[in-house]
Amino acid sequence: MLCVGLKILPFLPFMEKLISAGPARTSVPDCFILPPELRPSPRASSGSASLPVIDLGRGRDEVRRAIVDACRDIGFFQVVNHGVSEPAMRDMEAVCEEFFKLPAADKMAYYSEDTCMPNRVFSGDMYGDKGYWRDCLRLACSIPVGDTSKDWPDKPRRLREVAENFAVQTRGVGMELLRLLCEGLELRPDYFEGDITGGGLAIKVNHYPPSPDPSLTLGMRPHHDKNLITLLLAGSVPGLEVAYKGEWISVEPVAPDALSVNFGLLLEVVTNGRLKSVEHRVVNNSALARTSVAVFILPVAGSLIGPAEEFLGGDDNDDPPSYRPAIYNQFTR
Incomplete structure (x- = not known):
């Protein structure tokens, strides 16, 4: 038996383990129907919004101010002119869609x-609950890539080459965003x-395959990322929703070459709560499949994570630590 939220779910042999491997559904199986209070009903959403768009080709002072402002407001933003080539993005989208076909x-x-x-390939959410309308291919990637990709799927034929190229370019953008954030925070x-x-x-x-009734289920539960920074190639089909001022805001892609960016719980810890990690979720679409690619920049498993001294009070202890230091692999649990 599997547990999702407050529900106990039976094992799902009829889904052939992967939603995309089974036949198209005309109704939502009972095991995917969330309790009413957890469903993405229209009352739970205040509509759509465009995230702040930051042009990394602008002046450095302007860009770092924009990053800090976005983090203090909605917690998510999109970047353009970021340096990941258009061929790398289009190839990644194509090979990932091909994988699930x-x-x-x-x-x-x-x-x-x-x-x-x-x-691995799996169905459900990142916590092991299968009752969410999502299939996922997870790839671990060392930097430099080296032999990491030898354990990745060998089909489609170009998957390894394309994913390596996309990963290297995207990490470069992430590290530059972190440097800009440091400048904006005076670190x-x-x-x-x-x-x-x-x-x-x-x-x-x-x-996220098309759902027979997106009002009854979710593609991904509300959650916070546990890493430092995440970069998302969101695709053209909306689905990402961000918690903002007590409402769920549907994020609309601004351009096919934009990357969505959010900072995770580690940044909240490092800044002693000055910047907050933002909860987000994914809703499904009744007509269209949605494929997105998220790249998470991770700490070393045994690294010690805690508030930076720069965000703590001095001898008068006006700003004490709000978080205990923790080893990262313990923190994630």
Whole structure:
């Protein structure tokens, strides 16, 4: 038996483990129907909004101010002129969509319900609950990539090459955003280099098949990212929603070359709560499949995470630590 929220769910052999591997559904199976208070009903959303758009080609002072302002307001933003090439983005979108169109046997060769497996295909959410309308391909990527990709799927043929290229370029953008954030927060520019970003990348290719009734289920539960920074290639189909002023805001993509960016719980800890991690979720679409690619920059598993001295009070202790220091792999649990 599997537990989702307050529900106890039976094992789902009829879904053939992956939603995208089974037949199209004309109704939502009972195991995917959330309790009424957790459903994405129209009353729970205040409409759509465009995230702040930051042009990284503008002056450095303007960009770092915009990043800090976005973090203090909505907590998410989009970046353009970021340096990830358009061919790298389009190739990544194409090869990921192609992966989820593979025959079931090809995808199931990498299926695992072991949440500790670094490379796997699974259904449900990141916590192991299967009752969410999502399939996911997770890839672990060291930097430099080296031999990491040898354990990735070998189909489609170009997946390894394309994903490596996309990962390297996207990490470069993430590290530059962190340097700009450091400047805006008056930290030393290299504060986020080293162990706190030295654990490589996790790439999650999220595939949300069309749902027979998106009002009854979710693609991903409300959650906070547990890393420092996440970059998302969101695709053209909306689905991301961000908690903002007590409402759920549907995020509309501004341009096909934009990357969505959010900071996770680690930044909240490092800044002693000055900047907050923002809750977000994914809703489904009744007509269109949605595929997105999230790149998470991770710390070294054994690194110590805690508030930076720059955000703590002096001898008068006016600003005491709000978070205990913790080893990262303990923090994530």
